[in-house]
Amino acid sequence: MSGNEAFELVSERGWSRGLNTMLRSGLARWFKTRMWWVQCLIWGSLVGSILATIAFNPQPPPPADLYMIFMVFVGLFPAVGVVIIMQDALVGEKREGTAAWVLSKPLTRPAFVLSKVFANSLGILVTMVIVPFILGVAIITIVTKSTLNPLGYLEAIGVIFISDFFFLALTLMLGTFFDSRGPVIGIPLGILFMQQNLIGFLPALRYVLPWTLVVPIGNTDPLAISFLLKTPLPQDQLITLAAIVIESILFVSIGLWRFNREEF
Amino acid sequence: MNEANPYVIQTHGLSKTYKNIHALGSLDLNVHQNSIFGFLGPNGAGKTTTIKLMLGLTRPTAGTATIFGMDSVTNSVDIRARIGYLPQEPHFYEYMTARQTLRFTAEFFFKGPKKAIDERVEEMLGLVDLSDKADRSIKTFSGGERQRLGIAQAQVNYPDLLILDEPAASLDPLGRRDVLEVMSKLRKYATIFYSTHILDDVQRVSDTVVILNKGELVAQGPIEELLAGSEGVIYIIHLKGDIESALKQVQSLSWVSGVKTSQNNDESIWQVSVTDPEAAETQLLKLLVNGPVVVNEFRRKQYELEDVFMQVIEGGQDVRK
Numbered sequence: 396m397s398g399n400e401a402f403e404l405v406s407e408r409g410w411s412r413g414l415n416t417m418l419r420s421g422l423a424r425w426f427k428t429r430m431w432w433v434q435c436l437i438w439g440s441l442v443g444s445i446l447a448t449i450a451f452n453p454q455p456p457p458p459a460d461l462y463m464i465f466m467v468f469v470g471l472f473p474a475v476g477v478v479i480i481m482q483d484a485l486v487g488e489k490r491e492g493t494a495a496w497v498l499s500k501p502l503t504r505p506a507f508v509l510s511k512v513f514a515n516s517l518g519i520l521v522t523m524v525i526v527p528f529i530l531g532v533a534i535i536t537i538v539t540k541s542t543l544n545p546l547g548y549l550e551a552i553g554v555i556f557i558s559d560f561f562f563l564a565l566t567l568m569l570g571t572f573f574d575s576r577g578p579v580i581g582i583p584l585g586i587l588f589m590q591q592n593l594i595g596f597l598p599a600l601r602y603v604l605p606w607t608l609v610v611p612i613g614n615t616d617p618l619a620i621s622f623l624l625k626t627p628l629p630q631d632q633l634i635t636l637a638a639i640v641i642e643s644i645l646f647v648s649i650g651l652w653r654f655n656r657e658e659f
Numbered sequence: 660m661n662e663a664n665p666y667v668i669q670t671h672g673l674s675k676t677y678k679n680i681h682a683l684g685s686l687d688l689n690v691h692q693n694s695i696f697g698f699l700g701p702n703g704a705g706k707t708t709t710i711k712l713m714l715g716l717t718r719p720t721a722g723t724a725t726i727f728g729m730d731s732v733t734n735s736v737d738i739r740a741r742i743g744y745l746p747q748e749p750h751f752y753e754y755m756t757a758r759q760t761l762r763f764t765a766e767f768f769f770k771g772p773k774k775a776i777d778e779r780v781e782e783m784l785g786l787v788d789l790s791d792k793a794d795r796s797i798k799t800f801s802g803g804e805r806q807r808l809g810i811a812q813a814q815v816n817y818p819d820l821l822i823l824d825e826p827a828a829s830l831d832p833l834g835r836r837d838v839l840e841v842m843s844k845l846r847k848y849a850t851i852f853y854s855t856h857i858l859d860d861v862q863r864v865s866d867t868v869v870i871l872n873k874g875e876l877v878a879q880g881p882i883e884e885l886l887a888g889s890e891g892v893i894y895i896i897h898l899k900g901d902i903e904s905a906l907k908q909v910q911s912l913s914w915v916s917g918v919k920t921s922q923n924n925d926e927s928i929w930q931v932s933v934t935d936p937e938a939a940e941t942q943l944l945k946l947l948v949n950g951p952v953v954v955n956e957f958r959r960k961q962y963e964l965e966d967v968f969m970q971v972i973e974g975g976q977d978v979r980k
Binding site: 399401402403404405406412413415416419420424428491492493495496498499500501502503658659 | 711714716717718736737739740742744746748749750751752754755763764766767768769770771772775776779816817
């Protein structure tokens with residue numbers, strides 16, 4: 396290359412080549428465009444308005460019920476947003492031709508996929524988990540005048556994020572197999588909303604679906620609430636937590652393998 | 660690539676089949692360093708497939724492509740570090756501006772210094788006349804503006820090889836002229852491999868041409884050779900006078916392989932096919948001028964690229980050099 400003597404060349408080698416550039420671009424998309432505040436507004440106002448309506452009612456439900464309602468909204472509904480955002484991350488880029496364009500640069504395919512995982516995970520964690528969570532907990536603590544353990548607070552956020560990450564990884568993996576949006580959106584949303592029925596039909600599925608992490612089943616609190624309120628942790632749900640982490644890693648790994656075979 | 664191998668691109672039996680569709684069949688190409696290599700063919704001929712194979716965006720069904728002496732499948736990322744590529748329909752991230760797009764592209768190659776990267780980005784924006792639109796969202800760009808941005812991003816890294824897929828497709832005549840000028844200037848520093856439908860452009864700037872049809876290579880060679888035609892060297896002669904005796908004299912020459920004659924008013928027009936162009940150049944005119952005829956016109960037949968293209972595409976003629 397003549398003319399580039401004035402530059403310091405990129406030194407990344409191997410599978411991570413191009414990862415920094417893609418990651419910076421992915422994070423810029425989240426945090427240097429209006430995307431971050433739009434997502435904060437959507438999920439913050441959804442969780443905040445519903446919870447405030449219930450909590451500031453003249454006859455509010457008991458604190459335990461408030462926490463359950465809160466957890467359903469903060470733990471379950473943002474997963475819809477996760478699926479919508481993640482389908483665009485791969486299928487959208489494949490269809491629009493931007494994936495082929497960036498992959499014509501010195502960028503490896505694993506770096507492309509992992510940049511989508513990392514940048515979107517951070518965006519989702521901040522705007523769809525932490526912000527609505529803080530808002531919801533603030534409302535509940537004001538109403539119930541209770542204080543929460545900071546560690547429990549962080550652990551509960553972690554559990555909610557792991558539940559969302561399951562859908563992130565699943566959608567990403569499906570995006571590497573399909574070129575149309577239908578199955579990539581439909582399958583994760585189907586699983587999201589059918590979990591209760593599936594577990595009812597086959598109870599063993601509670602170990603491999605993230606439902607019990609954020610939604611109560613029978614008289615058992617969801618794991619996120621157990622962490623948040625520092626009540627005894629249900630052992631079954633710890634198994635579920637571990638399984639969800641393993642499944643998510645598996646989904647990302649399969650996605651990496653499949654995307655490596657993709658033809659543009 | 661080294662001194663012993665002057666080729667930037669070499670393909671051997673490169674083939675691609677998509678399910679049952681035969682997109683490219685056994686392509687053998689040699690692209691010389693610092694050449695402007697025109698890659699021609701009708702729609703569906705396999706041009707874009709070939710480019711994608713070279714970039715590692717798709718894998719060959721058979722054969723190999725070697726760029727800078729590196730295999731396009733196993734060393735794809737190292738190859739792309741030295742290439743600039745303009746896709747047929749450039750698509751960029753719509754949330755970025757033109758300036759952000761060029762900086763983003765540059766950062767795949769350069770870590771810094773920031774000032775040098777910014778200067779290079781400015782230079783490229785100026786080159787494609789987008790400086791005044793640099794901070795506008797790409798969402799608002801027209802097809803021509805996107806194409807110009809595509810040309811800029813392909814050059815931002817000072818590539819050793821520039822691959823342009825239909826670079827002038829969405830441009831107006833002035834834009835086309837500018838692109839051709841840029842290509843001519845870059846020849847000193849880079850090899851340019853470009854596909855196009857615009858034969859006039861190829862004839863103006865290319866030094867080597869390949870014509871593909873239905874996934875098969877049907878013509879390849881220096882543009883002068885292709886323009887000389889596949890029928891061999893022909894001289895066109897317009898003359899008057901004692902045609903018969905002159906014709907007998909010409910036909911008796913050992914290096915004349917045939918003469919086609921026609922009449923236009925009182926003028927005879929001959930197409931003399933020769934096997935020894937040098938002998939024809941030095942002796943044919945002299946012979947006629949010294950004979951019983953008046954020569955009004957004497958020239959070597961030149962083909963337009965369009966003639967060659969139509970000949971090989973429609974006639975299915977193979978004029979591989």
